[in-house]
Amino acid sequence: MSDYLHRTIPNLKPFCFEHHHDSHFINQQWVLVNGISKKKSIYTFKKDNVLEISRKDNVIKTTWTINIQNNFSIETEDGLISVQAYFKDDDILVLNNLDKEEFALYINTTNYEDELNSVEDINTFLKEKYKKKVSNIIYDHKFYYIEQSKEYGPFKVEELAEKVKSGEISAYCFVKDVNEHDYSKRMRIEDLLHEL
Structure with missing residues (x-):
């Protein structure tokens, strides 16, 4: 199943517990890109294995766990799913479903001033992000x-x-x-x- 993901989104870095868990993953506000035009969902993975999913006026609390191979089990409205986590950049997270050819893409908005509420907002975010990255690379x-x-x-x-x-x-x-x-x-x- 990971071949499908890597063909769709190349150059992904696998989740590394020591590097990503505390600094890039826990208590970060991850906006789900998939389906944002229908409803905005913000996922926050807490240290005590609580997953908060915020949508408009309600917050759903569920659970997540990680095993020794860095595979995650996440309880969702659709049941328990197993995923592998990857980072495209420090603020772009991809959760690849281990049972289906599908993945969820998230953007970390914890330190982003503007809100992401639509596909246009995501395009603006990505354009600004990569323009800044190119500028920094060129500058150095x-x-x-x-x-x-x-x-x-x-x-x-x-x-x-x-x-x-x-x-x-x-x-x-x-x-x-x-x-x-x-x-x-x-x-x-x-x-x-x-x-x-």
Whole structure:
């Protein structure tokens, strides 16, 4: 059943008790993405194996457990289900049903200021999240640039920005990541600056 999940959502990290349980899982507000357009559900896994499911004006309390293989058993309205937990990122949780080809996707909104109430809200959340992630990666990374057939670098984006600002180099110079072999991606300094 996990093949179906990994084809649908690649690059998942399996739940690791030591790494995820206390800091990423327990007492976090997980909004269920599946079916959010019909009803919003917030799942909160408590330390004492209580699972709180909040919907509009009511809170359902049920149970969850985890075994030695990091498989979860969760009591739901539909009965007891067994799932494996994965993280796409620290704030995106996937629970894969071990008995069916289906999974539930959750977003951690504990530290997110806006509410997620619709598919549009989720799209906005993901767009902002990955834009920020790309910006952070670009900001910390180093790049070479080529000007008049000569290569310079590597430089961080802030250093390139300063060189452009001072007029030392053109914003239209081609750049490549330190791990790339050539400039075939045709990315310019200006493209990097737009992502910050």
